[in-house]
Amino acid sequence: MSGSESEIMVTISDVLEFLFCPRFIYFIHCLDIPQHEEQRYKVLKGRDVHEKRRTTNIDYARKKIDCVRKERQVFIAAKEHHIKGIADEVLFLGDGTAAPLEYKFAEYKDRIFKTYKYQLVLQALMIAENYDVEVNRGYICYTRSNNLVKQIDFKKRDFDKGIEIIMDILEVLEKCFYPEKTKDTIKCVDCCYRNICV
Numbered sequence: 264m265s266g267s268e269s270e271i272m273v274t275i276s277d278v279l280e281f282l283f284c285p286r287f288i289y290f291i292h293c294l295d296i297p298q299h300e301e302q303r304y305k306v307l308k309g310r311d312v313h314e315k316r317r318t319t320n321i322d323y324a325r326k327k328i329d330c331v332r333k334e335r336q337v338f339i340a341a342k343e344h345h346i347k348g349i350a351d352e353v354l355f356l357g358d359g360t361a362a363p364l365e366y367k368f369a370e371y372k373d374r375i376f377k378t379y380k381y382q383l384v385l386q387a388l389m390i391a392e393n394y395d396v397e398v399n400r401g402y403i404c405y406t407r408s409n410n411l412v413k414q415i416d417f418k419k420r421d422f423d424k425g426i427e428i429i430m431d432i433l434e435v436l437e438k439c440f441y442p443e444k445t446k447d448t449i450k451c452v453d454c455c456y457r458n459i460c461v
């Protein structure tokens with residue numbers, strides 16, 4: 264159980280914004296000040312992937328992962344966890360579990376970003392709730408590293424942290440709680456909210 268009676272559904276986009284800087288969703292949803300499109304952060308370039316994917320080998324998963332079936336571009340709403348969004352792919356694996364797979368229009372640079380990880384963790388929660396199946400790992404396909412696929416194994420603490428992130432976002436959306444600034448102040452330099460963010 265997520266522990267909230269809220270009717271609000273957090274989107275995966277909200278989560279990505281929140282992880283980049285917790286204040287983004289406050290400015291966007293509580294003050295209704297949209298970001299300037301050209302300044303949106305790099306993670307949202309994931310949109311490009313939808314174009315890119317047309318030219319990538321979408322059968323990679325069968326070769327590298329024990330995938331017996333997959334669904335593509337799956338919209339999932341998980342009421343229990345107050346989260347909704349689209350999974351690039353839901354893979355059904357030979358061991359009876361399932362796993363989300365996300366494409367990133369990026370190079371792999373020796374570490375997996377927190378945003379990528381928790382996107383997968385929350386998709387795992389959504390898949391588990393909707394398909395009533397165990398989800399204990401997820402995959403990222405880095406399209407700019409020759410479709411390198413990285414596996415992330417989820418631990419209980421990852422799911423706990425994912426649920427905590429949703430609760431923190433709900434607090435902002437429901438109560439217009441003004442969250443802390445990002446600790447990574449380099450992000451403030453070209454942020455469209457820097458003049459009102461005090």
Ligand code: SF4
Pocket residue numbers: 284285286287443444445448450451452454455456457460
């Ligand atoms: S100025 Fe910095 S703390 Fe404020 S919203 Fe932008 S990135 Fe976040």
